[in-house]
Amino acid sequence: MTFRLASALLLVLLIAMIAPSPCRAQAANSPLLQVEAWRRAVLAGESGALASMYADSAKIIAPGKAPSNLKSELAYWSSWKSRGLKTLSAEVQSQQEPQPGYHVLLVQLTLGVAENGGTKKYYVAVGQGYVEQGVTWKIAAEQREAETRLKAPAQRKDLYPADVDAQKEIAEALETAAKSHKRVLLIFGGNWCYDCHVLDEAFHTPEIAPTLNHNFVVAHIDIGEYNKNLDLAKKYEVPLERGVPAAAVLDSDGRLLFSQKNQEFEKARSLAPEDILAFLDKWKPAGGR
Numbered sequence: 001m002t003f004r005l006a007s008a009l010l011l012v013l014l015i016a017m018i019a020p021s022p023c024r025a026q027a028a029n030s031p032l033l034q035v036e037a038w039r040r041a042v043l044a045g046e047s048g049a050l051a052s053m054y055a056d057s058a059k060i061i062a063p064g065k066a067p068s069n070l071k072s073e074l075a076y077w078s079s080w081k082s083r084g085l086k087t088l089s090a091e092v093q094s095q096q097e098p099q100p101g102y103h104v105l106l107v108q109l110t111l112g113v114a115e116n117g118g119t120k121k122y123y124v125a126v127g128q129g130y131v132e133q134g135v136t137w138k139i140a141a142e143q144r145e146a147e148t149r150l151k152a153p154a155q156r157k158d159l160y161p162a163d164v165d166a167q168k169e170i171a172e173a174l175e176t177a178a179k180s181h182k183r184v185l186l187i188f189g190g191n192w193c194y195d196c197h198v199l200d201e202a203f204h205t206p207e208i209a210p211t212l213n214h215n216f217v218v219a220h221i222d223i224g225e226y227n228k229n230l231d232l233a234k235k236y237e238v239p240l241e242r243g244v245p246a247a248a249v250l251d252s253d254g255r256l257l258f259s260q261k262n263q264e265f266e267k268a269r270s271l272a273p274e275d276i277l278a279f280l281d282k283w284k285p286a287g288g289r
Helices: 003-018 031-044 047-051 070-082 166-180 194-203 209-215 230-235 273-283
Strands: 054-062 085-096 102-115 118-133 136-144 183-189 216-222 246-250 256-259
Touching: 031 047, 031 070, 031 085, 031 102, 031 118, 031 136, 047 070, 054 070, 070 085, 166 183, 166 216, 166 230, 166 246, 183 194, 194 216, 194 273, 209 216, 209 273
Parallel strands: 054 136, 183 216
Antiparallel strands: 085 102, 102 118, 118 136, 183 246, 246 256
């Protein structure tokens, strides 16, 4: 079950348990408009405006599903301004209305923060449960994930199709790499692996995609439930027992140049774009760009 689905279900239950019966006066705004107002308040660091958007008895769940409180949550959101927050976008990725007067939104935040003379992006996934109170909507429940430097995938792709012949896929990747003067990057994992999808999402970002695409041909090697293509993992000296995603780099002639042995990508969600770029720069072909 993805975080977004789990959060949505949890928030629906929380709202049902803790929120008072909604007043049915016609609200002057909507939950979506309220999210925009909330975004502006976080961007400005306006703790008072933020506080007014939450119900007095709002239920707060911190990262790791740890119970928290409204005071701590307001302090967290307000702290971004002092950390150098310059830009903030809020993408509503899904929404549902479990019953009239209640609304659940799953939102992906992208925060641009001034650091070391540049701007770095941070990502926070947050679920918010709104209840209609009088002429407005209030946040009655909120759950967020820990901030990351890599964006969580909105949906999981079929990165590791079950019917693919991995031996053939590697052979084709090596052929393409030889013709284009690239190297082959093998990523061992499975569709069930959340960090495999985080890593793939990073591969398609503007910060990383140019370096990756100019220098590497990527092949995803399905390990099933740790019972598939184990011979290839052994051949390329990848210790799957240490977790996936796990990487190996091949020269275009098939020679093994690198195999992951220290869980470099196993917790992809904890990496920054700079970490992935440093790896790619280290193992790209001589003269690569």
